[in-house]
Amino acid sequence: MQASGLPPELCDAIIDELREDKKSLLQISLTCRALCPRTRVHLFHAVTLLGKSCCDRLCALITLSPTLALHFKSLRINWRIRNWNRNHLENYEPLTVIESLVGVTDLYLALDDWGRVPDAVASSLQSCSYRSLSIGGYCTFASMGEICLLLQNSPGLEQVSFSCKNIPPMLCDQDRSLHGTPAPSTLRIIDYQDTTSVPAERPRSLLTLAISSHPCPFSFCNIRTLTVCLSGPSTMFLEDLRKYLALPSTSLKHFCVIHGFRPVWSHRGSPLASLDVSDIESIEIRVYRDRPLFLNPGTLDILRWWISNFSSTDKRSIIRSLTFTNFTSISFPRKEERSTLDQEDLWMRLNDCLTSYKMGSLERLAITFDQRPAKWNMLKAQVEAKFQGLKKSGCEVILDIVTREKN
Structure with missing residues (x-):
């Protein structure tokens, strides 16, 4: 079949809209040979x-x-x-x-x-020349210099995801003046390892490089979106994160924390230090629910810790949006949580914290739960009542149910 009488730009736009529909792209390729060059862009x-x-x-x-x-x-x-x-x-x-x-x-x-x-x-x-690089699984490098070589021709690097379990030694003998250092805007880090046994020549986490003078494959100066998954049994990663957030020269605007498989705050019974998040515009706190066989941290413990984070700062924050995602349904507290503070009291504490003068920039609070409980409308109204103070201040409050999602 010959190409239609439509302008080539319109045909290309239609095919681009179908880029995720492989079946339709194959049918178009078989039907109209003239459109094959564009369908190949997406099929291959x-x-x-x-x-x-x-x-x-x-x-x-x-x-x-x-x-x-x-x-x-x-x-x-x-x-x-x-x-x-x-x-x-x-x-x-x-x-x-x-x-x-x-x-x-x-x-x-x-x-x-x-x-x-x-x-x-x-x-x-x-x-x-890479726009995005993701290093995962059990990928092992002899030194950080090997990753530097991998990025030597990537000045336009935009996104980095670092989830490998073996962080390489900090050795790097590459001459940065020859290629320059890429400065991505998005960084994702998953903390897998038990950092209590990390050798001295290795960074405890990728963030160790951000708060030190050691060489790193890329610059942290332009990171605007940071996602971290707290999955390891050690608090050292959190300590590096706390120091990174305290740096005066970061560009960070969006911060997502995924609470992973273990309640890291219970490590050796020591409480976690608070994070200063007052200079971040958008924050999302998520609970990892994709693998139910793993031990997930308790929802109430997460809320307590974040209330502590929001309350600990001594300056006015610029937080505009706050989202809690994949939280346990409010009518079904975990067994180990039933003897703790009543959930309604905790919602009130969160409201009091967010209505303080230090949180005056907050425009939106969203809380989504991972399953729909019985009498959802009644329970939703009860929780919304705890945030009347926040609503009166002009902040939008959203409570919703979402289907289980991958993190």
Whole structure:
């Protein structure tokens, strides 16, 4: 079929709207050959390599149509070797297929050992200019310098996600004057490790580099959105976070804290230090509910700690939006929480805290719960009544139920 009489710009716009609908894009490609160049932009935008078979299929595709290699912008390498060969280079040899993917801008890397990657593969990944980099899983680097090399051609880096369990030593011998240091605006960190046993030459967390003079693969000066997941059993990550938030020169505007698998504030029975969040415009506090087999921290403990955070500052905050997400339904407190302060009293304490003069910039409070309890409308009205003071001050108060979401 020939292309329609529609202007090319309109056809492109229609196809772009369908970019997530692979089935429709395939049908368009089969129906109208003239539209194939645009559908290919989305059909061959991303590739995930989980093992040798994935690499073989990608190699066969590029062999049939070499120009398709130019379309790939997103590359995910999620590769774990179960049984290492004696010649360890053979384990990652299939990855040489990515040498033809010269236009990759978004990289997710989850390898067992970066040092075992063939030189040609490492060189290919180092030559790309990335907008986003995500390092996850058990990815292991010999030093921070190897990550610096990976980002040496990425001055436009916008987003970084760092969730690997093994933070490399701080050694870095790269000459920054040759390439400059990228300054992303979005950073996500998941605290997995037990930092009580971290060797002295390793940072306790990525934030250790932000509060020290040690080299880092990127600059923290332009971070506007920070997401942290508190999942480890140690309070050292929180201490680094507290020091980072206290720095006078950050650009941070949006802060999301995901309370993960363990109640870190109970570590050795010591209370957590408060965080000074008064210089952040938007804050979201989320509870991780995706894996019910893990022990989640109690909702009431989270609320108490955040009330302490909001109350501890001695200056007027600029917080405009505050969101609590995935909280336990108010009619079903956890068994271990039933002997603690009544929930209604805690809502009143939160209202009193947020109506103080220090929180005068607050415009919106949203609380969402992870399941719909019986008599929801009545319970919702009871909780809303606790925030009358906040409503009178002109702040919007939203209570809602959401379906379980991935964090």
